[in-house]
Amino acid sequence: MVKKLLPYTKGYRPWIALGIACSAMDAIFQLLIPLVMADIVDIGVANADASFIVRKGFLMVIMAAVAMVFGLGSAASSARAGMGFGANLRTAEYARVQDFSFSNIEKFSTASLVTRLTSDVRVLEMTLMMSMRLLVRAPVMLVAALVLAVRLSSQLSRVFLVAIPLLMIFVVLVIKRVGPLFRQLQEKTDDVNLVVQENLTGIRVVKSFVREAYEKEKFSKRNNSLRETSEKAFGAVVVNMPLMMLIIYGTIIAVMWFGGKMVFAGTMEVGGLTAFFSYITEILISLMMVSMIFMMMSRSIACAKRICEVLDEVPSVTDAQAQTGASVESGSVDFENVSFRYNDESAGWVLEDVSFHIPTGSTVGILGSTGSGKSTLVSLIPRLYEAQQGTVLVGGRPVADYTMEHLRDAVSVVLQKNTLFSGTIRENLLWGNPDATEDQLLAACRSACADEFLDRMPEGLGTDLGQGGVNVSGGQKQRLCIARAILKQPKILILDDSTSAVDTATDAKIRDAFRRDLPGTTKLIIAQRISSIADADLILVLDKGRVVAQGSHEELMKTCDIYQEVYLSQQEGVSIGG
Incomplete structure (x- = not known):
């Protein structure tokens, strides 16, 4: 997964390197300060040497200032790198979504794609930023502090043999617990976003049916589910802190107990014990930092998997077979034994063995009951979907011969x-x-x-x-x-029931304008009203995914029972309305 995401740090790798270097230098200077402090106690205070104390104190101030500069450099670099990485990742995700066909998009809900582009990327941004500052600083502090602590007192350093394994056990147990919960957390976020999106998009429908209470209840259920999952996930993370603090303070008490005896016995200086306390604090805090990073990584792994699902999704419609320079020369359309279904595992076909020829510049009406495959049929022409069987031709060439840009520019x-x-x-x-x-x-x-x-x-x-x-x-x-x-x-104009909300007079005016202003354009009109397609050069009648009849209005009135029934029912409706 790291390999998949690494390319998106391009352009910001120098900032990552600078941030890591600054973080490491910040840690080193902070580790040197306790040594100077130990000299002040053991030499300056013990010998009442004021000038020595002043010199060493001034040195501590300088070291603290340098550490602060490196710390600011680390923060600035990590912020720049994190935000840049997030921007690259969002751009890549968005570009991938733009390449998706309808069938690809249907694998993800719109709300889920929004979450993956925003919330999930934000988590990875924060993980990179925190990792640059802590994942380098913490190991450097941990190793260096351990070395310096052992150098001060190998005997007293034995307390780490108990403290560090305990800390590691707690961290592993918590991570094992919260990992699956973070995946659920992002999925619950998708659910909440979906409810909000549907409600806002259909707010007029909600209000017209007086369903505000129902929508509130639906939102409340999903919101509460998100809250409960969040409580479980972050509750486990929060428990980690008091357990670690218990171990830290227990370790400090043990050092005070054994270290105090060593000072009393004269085997250790007071300044050395003071420095040892500083190092033990740095060691244990470093372990806490590492555990916090691991917690963040547990969530970031869940988010990264979701992002990679989008990036790894292979567009089902590509230009792989396109011929260079092929452009749509005419608006003729041919279907040759075309069959299509949305899912390869589906038992039945949405369109089955469809064949017809549409000459350039003609007007074609498409009629059929709901679910007969009308919209699906016209979606195959600009390759919004890809037919599994048969061939769709535009301008006498299979649609796969054109790049999608050339094909869709002509439709x-x-x-x-x-x-x-x-x-x-x-x-x-x-x-x-x-x-x-x-x-x-x-x-x-x-x-x-x-x-x-x-x-x-x-x-x-x-x-x-x-x-x-x-x-x-x-x-x-x-x-x-x-x-x-x-x-x-365009060479081809497709109207998918696009005049259903206008009156018949306006519908007629629009069709007249098509004939007048687009004489060379092939026009495919899906309509529920026969009056909208009666004057078409060719009418296709679909039923259960098959073209059951084709011809002019007059021909279909003589030969097609389905067409006759629709026509008569609409005429009766007009008579009743009159």
């Missing part, structure tokens, strides 16, 4: 769930063509019938839409998304 999709981003109307429309002029933007809005409400907007194209387009209605949002797609001037 404009208005999905079933319309998405606008925070910012102005102009900024959202420019997604279709970043170089579009004001006249082109207004022309696209007229084609999508968005000009009808655009004139009423306070600042026209400069109107801020708010997060997710909350300042516009569903029908207005659909028309802005259509305008954005038109601006792209």
Whole structure:
């Protein structure tokens, strides 16, 4: 795992090296101070030599100042390295997510991906920062203090033979306990984030159904579960501190007992015992630092595994088979015995043995009941999903021959769930063509019938839409998304039930605009209303993942029972409504 994460320290390794060096020098200077203090007691105080005491005291001040400078250097370097490492890791994760196909994204919940990009990375940042300052400082202090303590009194140093093993046993037991809990802690955080995200995204639905109490209860359950897991994890960590302090103070008492006898017997100087106390404190504090680092590492390992799951996820759709320079020359679409399912272990197919040909520039309607595979079918054209069997061709070539950039640049999709981003109307429309002029933007809005409400907007194209387009209605949002797609001037335009929120008159105007403004573009329209596709050149009727009929409106009215039933039911509805 370290090997996987090490590349993301690139650019900050000099800071890591500097921080480690500063931490080591800080430890060395702090270890030298007790030796000077011992000289002051044993020589200066014993001989009443004021000048000696002043000289050594001034030396201690200088050493403390130097140690402080190195300590500040260590803190600054570790902060820079930790934040840089975290930024590199977040960038890599985000870039990997951008490469995911829909099937990859579906393996992780949105809330989990957010947690892995934020909370999990933050834990690794803190671990690196603390490791640079403590994981170097603590071993240096521990080894050096042990050597100096043994040098002062090998007999008195025997207390460490009991204290250090006890400390290590406690640390191992606690780490074994908290390791699995930290993994659960991050998963519980995912659950809480998921509830919050769903609630805020669907706040209008929550309020319209008066389900605030239900949502509060759901949040409370997951929040309490997170709290209980946190209490277990951090409770085990907290228990570690008093146990270690018990061992530390017990060791100090033992040193006082045996050391006092040695001083009384004249086998040890008072200054030496004072220095020994300093070293024993440094040794035991160093062990506490090491244990704290191990605790942090237990959590960071859990977070690192979650991050690596994202980084190691192999995109299911790649450019591996793409031919260099291949570009989409025309908007023809062919499906040749195509079958698809979302999961390779699934028993049934979502689409099965689908075949049809769509000439360039034609308008195709797609009709079918809910779950018949309409959205899945059009998602295979820009390779949002990859067919397991058969071949999807665009412009006479398999879609895998194109790079995803070239293919998707030639295909404009208005999905079933319309998405606008925070910012102005102009900024959202420019997604279709970043170089579009004001006249082109207004022309696209007229084609999508968005000009009808655009004139009423306070600042026209400069109107801020708010997060997710909350300042516009569903029908207005659909028309802005259509305008954005038109601006792209694609070879293929896919409308996935994208006019469901507009009236039939506006729907007809939009279709007329398609014929007028996009004559060479192949248009695929998924619709529930037959009136939206009756004038299409070709209509595909899907049922249970199969194309059960295809032809014009007139042909299907004669040959397809499903089409006839839908048409008659809608006509009856119109009659009743009239």
